[in-house]
Amino acid sequence: MDKLILIDGNNIIYRAFFAMPPLTNTAGKPTNAVYGFTTMLLRLIEEQKPTHMIVAFDAGKVTFRHEGYQEYKGGREKTPPELSEQFPMLKELLRDLGVPQFEIGSYEADDIIGTISREADEQGRQVLIVSGDKDMLQLASEHTTIALIRKGVTEVEIYGPEQIREKYNLTPEQIIDLKGLMGDASDNIPGVPGVGEKTALKLLHQFGSVEGVLAGTSELKGKMKEKLEAHAEDAVMSKKLATIHREVPLEHTWEDMVFTGLNKDTAGPALAKLEFKSLLERLSLSANGPAGTGAEGDSTPEAELDITIIDEANLDELLTKLPGISALHVETNGDNPHRSEVIGLALSSEERHYFVPISLLKSPAADQLRAWLSDETTPKSGYDLHRADLALHWQGIPFAGAAHDVQLAAYLLDPTEANQNLNDLTAKYGLPHLSADEDVFGKGAKYKIPELEVLGTHVARKSATVLGIVQKQQQELIDTAMKGLFEDLEMPLSRILADMEKQGIAAHKEDLMELGKEFEWQISKLVTEIYEICGTEFNLNSPKQLGEILFVKLGLPVVKKTKTGYSTDAEVLEKLAPYHDVVRLILQYRTIAKLQSTYVEGLLKEISPVTGKVHTFYRQTIAATGRLSSQFPNLQNIPIRLEEGRKIRKVFVPSEPGWSILAADYSQIELRVLAHISDDERLKEAFLQDMDIHTKTAMDVFGVTADQVDSNMRRSAKAVNFGIVYGISDYGLSQNLNITRKEASHFIEQYFEVFQGVRRYMDDIVVEAKKKGYVTTLLERRRYLPEINASNFNLRSFAERTAMNTPIQGTAADIIKLAMVHMDKALFDRQLKSRMLLQVHDELVFEVPADELELMKTLLPEVMEGALKLSVPLKAEVSYGSNWYEAK
């Protein structure tokens, strides 16, 4: 079956340009857009296996659309020169890859694609259109689907007529009417002012088309009617502009579009010229011309590896080879490493790969192998060694000697790239593809461990992959100045986290159940009362049903809407409370129900029957800022702000009699970090004198003395301080303080008048991010912000706030991680029995024996405060008690 792919060249290269971090060849020429385009193209070829393909480009500046409307695409920002110069590079590359390309004077890529897809349609051929432009949806048909590129160039949504109906309840043809009514700012198509997507959809569902709407205005009234009548011509013209021209005079034949695979003779040299080494390797092409094997632009075939499945008979052979082994992979099932089982262990040396099934690994015959596994002087690389350590631990197999964790390194190299599994990394580093775990094991209920041969081969390929990545990552870490961060902070921390998690924190089950009974009783009382007042029973946990009761039955005013209906969140309910007594009760119900389901029932399920403790799992590779996250259960969001919830903390107790819970938290760490990196004199002054920072801010912003600061002024100052850390916007502050945007903006202005160093930092960091494409923390942790130069206001603003926030939040994360490493060493050096149990972003929790309490009360804050030397002091406040609640 023939399959034709039509690619909107201009659109994709644009998106690739803004989605990719800046990337240049050794001569300093930007190549990022070409690179992004090419990776997408190769993936398409691999996944779709097209028999025909073209890339269409816009030709020239003036198209037939300008004849009727000169302002078409007016007001658009000029194409950045860094992108312009990549067009010829891309066209040359496509030629060398053997991918046909089309452009024709005075028409746009859309029109070429529209014309070819019409012809293909008429001949019943299968077509896939690739673009980021929603307008393309008008071309969908029985045989034609559209792959809409969403985020960056990696995610696509596939649309056929069916999906368009589901999403908009429109036919593909009506997409044109939609744009006719709503216009398109980026193309300078006016549409009807005041009509956005929502209104346009409503009108089209009622009248069917632009013409239908204009003919039917008599059925409408008010502003809407006026607007439509006044702008009838605009609507008609906009529709015309949005219509893809499907009769372009093209002189082409079906044969001109044939694609039989990459041109092996020229593809290699072309990619080499652009210095796309990873793509060269991925395609196993050589820079000098035709390559030996498997270069169809298809996935690199799975490598032929020398794999030995180990049993008792050949175990000795493996043991002799151990000195040459540096990479391993521990295969486990399930997400929770405290509960999952180890299935097997793969080991890799440069020459050979081995797989040891779990049964053998646990047997006495494997003593020597296990000794090697637990030997900290034999360095081992792997993917997610932290998880492996835990899973092995619960099977009674100790692990030590983690040298290079490929997952952790990948996270440091790009912390925003979500969940980089080994498969993603093979693509990135041009290594042979792995089968997806899903294909080997099946998923969900169908999960099944395959036969030994298949299993061993799959897992051994993973350790082989690790082996292939380590050196490359080492070099990248050096190039990005993150080697120190990796070796001296993150790798040591990963072992410390594993220790904390194995240790767990004791939770008093009976007390928790007792608390649950209390909540149960309160819930049933509240529920009865609420049903009675409302005069009906319904599911209080359903926002949908609750909305129905509040806004329809009781007729309360609608404050806020969500995508799917009425909003009933706490903010809305607070506003509704004065109107009806039941609202307060609902708020109370929500509070208690949350405590009951998440914290009582949720925690009960997580208390290990084996240890009587809760063993969380810290994830070191999730948060883009460098923070940790906690799962199964999340122990970083145990209630504290409200007394009812805070009681939950009473169930967390020391695991040995006579011991105490000791906790210390950093005071205002983020604002202290800000004082340091902004070098703002007044902010530094405040911390050097150890003043209450919010009161001090209020004094300076309102120009009053300390005793003139009332609680309201302090509250405002506190909100401004928060806002500053988050990357302030007047809108955000106005929401938080419930004031007008203007007042908020005035506040911010006053703040910056006083704290000019902070203003300078905020300005500078954004400029720096725009220039470099990333921001860093004090310890050189990096976060890329590809959207910092986006033309879309929202995307750009978000990236700008992130640029302001990440160095602050991230440096604070660096500091507490340092403190953990130092503290671990301090405990070891002094041979103390005290144990580190939890980290909650700016707080560390320990359990300590009575005879170490006095020492720990001074040691802990000392180590935390001395973790990193800043231009202002760090401050840690320590407290202790017989449980976590008391340690406040």
Add this chain to the structure above:
DNA sequence: CTCCTCACG
């Protein structure tokens, strides 16, 4: 599997 809501720093 997505949405809403809410717990934390």
Add this chain to the structure above:
DNA sequence: ACGTACGTGAGGAGA
């Protein structure tokens, strides 16, 4: 004109 505060994880509802 645009429509947000930064970073997470979990539970329940309703498709």
